[in-house]
Amino acid sequence: MNGKRISTGIRGLDLMLRGGLIPGRTYLVKGAPGTGKTTLAVHFAMAGVANGEDVLYVTLEEPADNIRADMTKMGFNLNDSRFTLIDATPTSERYVLVEDFFESFAGSMEKMTQAIKEKLRERRYTRIVLDPITMLKFTSPEEIEYRRAFLSFVKSMGKMGATVLMTSEFQRTDIEEYLVSGVIELKMFDIQGTLYRGLKILKFRGSGFDHSMRPYKITSRGMVVYHDRVISLP
Known part of the structure; x- marks a missing residue:
């Protein structure tokens, strides 16, 4: 293990990362719908809460009520006082009323960055999920503007010490x-009729890591990653 690490909340993934994530950096989890991205993100958030950290979770697609119901x-426990869940979905009216600076937030990376900075002035969130x-x-109307805004966001969050x-x-x-400093990919395979x-x-900057594709399951208690098994594709 190289330096201080923070847990993702998933033991098998922490082992693949050689001890967990390097704090103060930005990471990407990518995958098709239904692969478990939100479940992994909630594990990460709740690991922060368990560690006594304040956590900000912004949902841009799935309504907050659905996330609360599914994760409960x-x-x-998404009702913990250290966990702040903001519903910034396009169909949500509540976030406009409750969080004024998140209005029209989902339409701009720059507005999102500013909104999160405002939240960080109120409270020192050490973990943030988008x-x-x-x-x-x-x-985003222009690719070049999106790239510039994305880079600004990554730099801003790093300066504020948020993971x-x-x-x-x-x-x-x-x-x-x-x-970003790291990329985790989630995939689903149909092998002879079995999913x-x-x-x-x-990618994981600043550290060695497990390069193998490892199997995982979404269980009644969340995500389980089998770090000692390998998926063998035909």
């Missing part, structure tokens, strides 16, 4: 993968 069934960033890219985990449904995330799930670390 897995045993996560789930997913897909909508932010969809609504950020963002999810994406895009299979290709070129600029995001280039700018398998595989997790692979594509």
